Amino acid sequence: MTDIAREGHRGRPAAQHADLSQARLRRRYAAERRFKLYGVLAICLAIGVLGILLFSVVSKGYTAFVKTEIGLDVYFDPEEIDPEGTRDPAVLADANYDRVIRDAFERTFPEVSERRERRALSDLVSSGAWLVLRDRVLEDPSVIGTTERVWFRASDDVDMLMKGYIPRDVPETARRVSDAQIAWIDALDEAGQVGTRFNLDFFTAGDSREPELAGIWGAVVGTFLTMVVTLVLSFPLAVATAVYLEEFAPKNRWTDLIEVNINNLAAVPSIVFGLLGLAVFLGWFGLPRSAPLVGGMVLALMNLPIIIIAGRASLKAVPPSIREAALAVGASRLQVVTHHVLPLAMPGILTGTIIGMAHALGETAPLLMIGMVAFIVDIPSGFTDAATVLPVQIFLWADSPERAFVEKTSAAIIVLLGFLVIMNALAVILRRRFERRW
Amino acid sequence: MMVMDRSNRATAPTAPAPGAQAEATAEATAGVYGPLKISAQGVDVFYGDKQALKQVDLDIHENQVTALIGPSGCGKSTFLRCLNRMNDVIESARVRGTILLDGQNIYDRDLDVVTLRARVGMVFQKPNPFPKSIYDNVAYGPRIHGIGSGKAELDEIVATSLERAGLLKEVKDRLHEPGTGLSGGQQQRLCIARAIAVNPDVILMDEPCSALDPIATARVEELIDELRENYTIVIVTHSMQQAARVSQRTAFFHLGELVEVGDTEQIFTSPRDERTQGYITGRFG
Numbered sequence: 001m002t003d004i005a006r007e008g009h010r011g012r013p014a015a016q017h018a019d020l021s022q023a024r025l026r027r028r029y030a031a032e033r034r035f036k037l038y039g040v041l042a043i044c045l046a047i048g049v050l051g052i053l054l055f056s057v058v059s060k061g062y063t064a065f066v067k068t069e070i071g072l073d074v075y076f077d078p079e080e081i082d083p084e085g086t087r088d089p090a091v092l093a094d095a096n097y098d099r100v101i102r103d104a105f106e107r108t109f110p111e112v113s114e115r116r117e118r119r120a121l122s123d124l125v126s127s128g129a130w131l132v133l134r135d136r137v138l139e140d141p142s143v144i145g146t147t148e149r150v151w152f153r154a155s156d157d158v159d160m161l162m163k164g165y166i167p168r169d170v171p172e173t174a175r176r177v178s179d180a181q182i183a184w185i186d187a188l189d190e191a192g193q194v195g196t197r198f199n200l201d202f203f204t205a206g207d208s209r210e211p212e213l214a215g216i217w218g219a220v221v222g223t224f225l226t227m228v229v230t231l232v233l234s235f236p237l238a239v240a241t242a243v244y245l246e247e248f249a250p251k252n253r254w255t256d257l258i259e260v261n262i263n264n265l266a267a268v269p270s271i272v273f274g275l276l277g278l279a280v281f282l283g284w285f286g287l288p289r290s291a292p293l294v295g296g297m298v299l300a301l302m303n304l305p306i307i308i309i310a311g312r313a314s315l316k317a318v319p320p321s322i323r324e325a326a327l328a329v330g331a332s333r334l335q336v337v338t339h340h341v342l343p344l345a346m347p348g349i350l351t352g353t354i355i356g357m358a359h360a361l362g363e364t365a366p367l368l369m370i371g372m373v374a375f376i377v378d379i380p381s382g383f384t385d386a387a388t389v390l391p392v393q394i395f396l397w398a399d400s401p402e403r404a405f406v407e408k409t410s411a412a413i414i415v416l417l418g419f420l421v422i423m424n425a426l427a428v429i430l431r432r433r434f435e436r437r438w
Numbered sequence: 439m440m441v442m443d444r445s446n447r448a449t450a451p452t453a454p455a456p457g458a459q460a461e462a463t464a465e466a467t468a469g470v471y472g473p474l475k476i477s478a479q480g481v482d483v484f485y486g487d488k489q490a491l492k493q494v495d496l497d498i499h500e501n502q503v504t505a506l507i508g509p510s511g512c513g514k515s516t517f518l519r520c521l522n523r524m525n526d527v528i529e530s531a532r533v534r535g536t537i538l539l540d541g542q543n544i545y546d547r548d549l550d551v552v553t554l555r556a557r558v559g560m561v562f563q564k565p566n567p568f569p570k571s572i573y574d575n576v577a578y579g580p581r582i583h584g585i586g587s588g589k590a591e592l593d594e595i596v597a598t599s600l601e602r603a604g605l606l607k608e609v610k611d612r613l614h615e616p617g618t619g620l621s622g623g624q625q626q627r628l629c630i631a632r633a634i635a636v637n638p639d640v641i642l643m644d645e646p647c648s649a650l651d652p653i654a655t656a657r658v659e660e661l662i663d664e665l666r667e668n669y670t671i672v673i674v675t676h677s678m679q680q681a682a683r684v685s686q687r688t689a690f691f692h693l694g695e696l697v698e699v700g701d702t703e704q705i706f707t708s709p710r711d712e713r714t715q716g717y718i719t720g721r722f723g
Contacts, residue, residue: 250529251529319566321562321564321566322566322568323527324524324560324566325562325566325567326568326578327524327527327555328522328524328555328559328560328562328633329555329559329578329579329582329632329633330552330553330554330555330556330579330582330583330636331578332552335582339578
């Protein structure tokens with residue numbers, strides 16, 4: 001080495017020596033630039049794919065946040081609603097409001113007389129439209145006998161037509177809306193009797209077989225209940241486990257074995273946890289099917305290794321000097337942990353927990369196994385009620401044949417992604433807020 | 439796991455190990471020094487299979503500074519950490535022998551290690567204040583030991599401790615700011631204040647000035663000299679000048695053995711062992 005260096009010094013002309021190092025310098029710079037370029041390309045690719053995904057979801061889903069409405073001049077016919085004039089709420093609630101709507105259509109299109117055509121005409125509004133009339137009458141019985149413009153939710157086919165998802169230029173037999181119906185809609189549209197409005201019901205209604213009536217509130221409540229169970233079960237258990245293994249347990253073959261198994265559990269496919277839940281929680285413990293309680297328990301099992309691993313990592317990251325300082329003033333081991341180590345590790349543990357919860361929020365497979373895939377219309381009111389969760393709701397809607405469920409599916413995905421973004425943002429904020437330097 | 443070999447307890451005091459002229463020196467000068475505070479007898483320490491200390495016998499007297507010197511890895515820090523059982527937390531460490539604090543074996547099974555550490559405080563090489571306020575740093579020890587009930591009493595303890603550590607003047611307007619925001623020298627004095635807040639008998643210092651600049655070092659050394667009046671101090675140091683400046687007695691460790699112990703002046707002027715001679719004249723270490 002020294003010989004070569006000396007040789008270079010003496011034997012070669014200085015210019016050649018410089019040239020050589022210049023070339024090497026250039027190569028080094030080129031290599032660094034290339035590496036940087038690969039990195040930038042990879043990030044661009046990732047952002048591009050993510051952008052395509054988001055664009056596809058949002059462009060398909062945003063229309064679900066508005067609904068098409070049809071305005072009709074309704075004559076609240078006393079003969080139909082309250083023939084005896086008692087104004088008894090029970091009678092009012094029981095009246096045949098479908099008939100009232102049909103009459104309103106007939107007055108708007110008096111030329112329609114054939115029975116089948118009349119049926120097709122009243123199919124323009126949702127089968128749940130009569131509820132609007134009933135609520136209006138119950139709220140203010142004095143409308144009976146008057147005429148009022150009432151806006152009804154359009155049926156899913158009309159909704160799709162107005163949003164442009166059903167093409168008008170294909171043969172009549174190839175689409176779900178007939179030529180006559182299109183003509184009526186266009187006539188109504190021209191008269192200003194077709195409008196769009198924000199679809200609040202999407203956020204407040206439960207699931208339904210009618211796409212225009214289906215909402216995600218049931219799934220959101222189910223998700224919330226499930227997540228509560230998951231958090232309450234997994235967080236304290238996981239933190240206690242992490243603290244014990246990291247701070248108190250002796251390092252021997254048993255703890256090594258436990259550590260290996262925890263790491264393995266984090267990699268077990270989630271459907272296996274679902275099967276375990278089915279066999280143990282449903283089969284053996286006899287807990288109710290489709291309940292958020294069981295869903296939460298299964299997800300908690302899945303979550304445990306994730307939080308334990310994150311917790312141990314952040315406990316390990318607390319500098320030993322802090323532990324020594326506390327021990328040296330006479331703190332017991334438990335006091336060292338609860339007064340110093342745990343508070344310092346908490347931001348990391350919370351971040352791990354939130355990421356684990358976000359993971360659980362998007363989980364579908366294990367919940368299929370324990371029956372949370374059922375079609376449930378009611379909003380769950382407790383941990384043992386039958387319920388479904390957002391990702392399962394997405395799965396169910398994606399499986400439905402109606403065209404209108406496509407936009408519902410995408411809209412539900414947008415809501416789910418929104419929750420995930422909020423949770424991850426929360427993790428970042430918590431970490432920033434509580435991170436302490438020493 | 440800590441394992442105490444009880445059989446050693448009986449034999450160690452009566453059968454001094456070879457080269458234990460330390461004992462003789464201590465006895466001869468016992469009149470000059472204060473009463474005996476700590477007496478280590480036949481202390482062996484193992485880290486796994488490696489023996490870090492071999493049959494150390496050392497007496498530490500009240501109200502004076504004992505310096506432990508020696509090259510890196512000679513076992514002086516290990517010995518220091520035996521005195522308040524900080525080696526307990528090291529998984530592979532085993533300690534054998536007897537260490538008497540006021541005549542009581544601190545490795546006795548009945549002894550409560552928390553009480554021991556309240557009596558034997560410690561200051562570390564790197565300043566390690568808690569990431570809490572200056573006030574909470576000092577008040578932590580008294581709080582967990584139930585010293586000073588009520589806020590007024592605790593305020594008093596914090597103020598006295600900071601005063602004794604020579605830090606009160608510099609921080610009295612910002613007691614509720616984080617202790618980690620102080621300079622290195624101030625942090626180290628804060629750690630000393632934290633240690634004396636629980637009113638210990640003994641303060642162990644493990645190279646307390648090695649992370650400090652010369653001015654902060656001088657300040658801490660001054661402080662050590664003042665603290666000597668009320669506390670027994672054992673200090674590990676790499677700097678022989680520091681040992682000469684602050685201590686009354688010096689113990690020289692080499693390769694896990696206690697080579698020589700005596701008056702600081704005697705150790706630095708006329709060492710008996712040639713290894714000590716070699717170390718203090720800078721031939722090795």
